[in-house]
Amino acid sequence: MTRVYNFGAGPAMLPTAVMEKAQQEFLDYDGMGASVIEISHRSKEFGAIINASDALLVELANIPENYKILYVHGGAQMQFSAVPMNLINRLTHRKAAYVESGNFAKLAHKEAARYGDISVVANSEANNYDCIPALDMAALDPQSSYAYITSNNTIYGTRWQQFPDTGDIPLVADMTSEFLSRTLDINQFGIIFAGLQKNLGPAGLALVLVREDLLQYALPETPNLLNYKTYADKHSLANTNNTFAIYMMKLVLEWLKEQGGIAAVESQNEAKAALLYDAIDSSEFYLGTAQTAHRSTMNVTFNLANNELLDEFLDQALTQGLYALKGHRNVGGVRASIYNAMPMAGCQALADFMQEFANSHA
Numbered sequence: 001m002t003r004v005y006n007f008g009a010g011p012a013m014l015p016t017a018v019m020e021k022a023q024q025e026f027l028d029y030d031g032m033g034a035s036v037i038e039i040s041h042r043s044k045e046f047g048a049i050i051n052a053s054d055a056l057l058v059e060l061a062n063i064p065e066n067y068k069i070l071y072v073h074g075g076a077q078m079q080f081s082a083v084p085m086n087l088i089n090r091l092t093h094r095k096a097a098y099v100e101s102g103n104f105a106k107l108a109h110k111e112a113a114r115y116g117d118i119s120v121v122a123n124s125e126a127n128n129y130d131c132i133p134a135l136d137m138a139a140l141d142p143q144s145s146y147a148y149i150t151s152n153n154t155i156y157g158t159r160w161q162q163f164p165d166t167g168d169i170p171l172v173a174d175m176t177s178e179f180l181s182r183t184l185d186i187n188q189f190g191i192i193f194a195g196l197q198k199n200l201g202p203a204g205l206a207l208v209l210v211r212e213d214l215l216q217y218a219l220p221e222t223p224n225l226l227n228y229k230t231y232a233d234k235h236s237l238a239n240t241n242n243t244f245a246i247y248m249m250k251l252v253l254e255w256l257k258e259q260g261g262i263a264a265v266e267s268q269n270e271a272k273a274a275l276l277y278d279a280i281d282s283s284e285f286y287l288g289t290a291q292t293a294h295r296s297t298m299n300v301t302f303n304l305a306n307n308e309l310l311d312e313f314l315d316q317a318l319t320q321g322l323y324a325l326k327g328h329r330n331v332g333g334v335r336a337s338i339y340n341a342m343p344m345a346g347c348q349a350l351a352d353f354m355q356e357f358a359n360s361h362a
């Protein structure tokens with residue numbers, strides 16, 4: 001069996017060691033004679049799994065005590081609804097401020113507009129989102145119940161290098177494509193959420209960190225299973241949760257700890273991204289699509305100067321075990337998603353291939 005280097009944006013590759021561990025104990029979890037997917041979410045064994053996941057998250061991400069860790073059904077986009085339902089009523093005017101730095105931000109804004117009065121306070125759509133738009137704090141209405149950003153723009157390959165200080169207005173961040181890839185000060189945020197399928201585990205579930213004082217504002221019509229307070233009160237087990245996804249995430253967190261934690265992984269991620277950005281910048285053959293100062297370390301986007309060679313590039317890459325490099329249809333070109341699980345050797349293989357391909361088509 002050969003495993004490809006999987007550059008897919010999500011669901012994305014997971015560390016091989018994690019996949020092997022899951023495989024090893026799949027039929028017989030912890031000597032129980034049953035699989036982890038066959039045991040009760042209320043069993044003591046599953047309780048130990050979710051507790052271990054919480055403890056690892058607190059340790060790795062340095063999560064302060066006044067934040068709750070929630071495992072919420074429905075993936076990242078379900079949070080596009082849950083965030084306004086839980087927070088837009090913090091102040092009576094039901095206003096919120098959104099930064100539109102990409103397609104997911106735009107979708108989040110559209111969904112939030114069903115629940116209140118949304119203003120887009122910065123927008124880079126006119127540039128096809130090739131940068132993070134500058135946010136003028138004066139544009140932020142102090143009556144905003146929250147301000148919303150997408151920390152890493154998966155489709156466009158941009159990220160916030162530094163996060164805005166929104167003062168008393170809680171900052172909400174969609175960190176789906178980068179949570180646990182870089183060190184953070186959690187205190188800068190009111191809510192952080194991330195769908196699992198990029199850096200954390202399988203699809204279908206979102207990890208949500210919410211500051212405790214923000215748990216009291218849910219709109220009365222909020223479905224019980226989208227109300228963060230339900231999750232906080234019931235340790236995410238008000239109903240049967242996705243136990244397998246939580247178990248997989250726990251394995252990913254154990255792996256992250258073995259790698260030396262987030263700071264160690266962050267410097268690896270920077271080195272991995274640098275390999276690819278160097279390959280782009282050192283050749284006229286390739287053109288980066290994101291503005292240099294805004295480049296992501298997780299999603300590297302570029303075009304071939306001669307776009308007619310794109311299909312050949314992708315086909316040849318695949319024959320070399322470099323999988324899922326096609327860019328998102330909104331940008332075209334190539335996108336290499338290099339989350340925590342992508343080894344340096346995968347980025348090196350892609351950088352080498354880029355050079356060979358350029359040489360043979362010069």
Ligand SMILES: *Cc1c(COP(=O)(O)O)cnc(C)c1O
Binds near residue numbers: 150177204
């Ligand atoms: C992938 C992604 C999403 C969508 O996640 P779903 O789980 O499919 O809803 C949302 N936001 C960002 C930043 C993403 O990268």
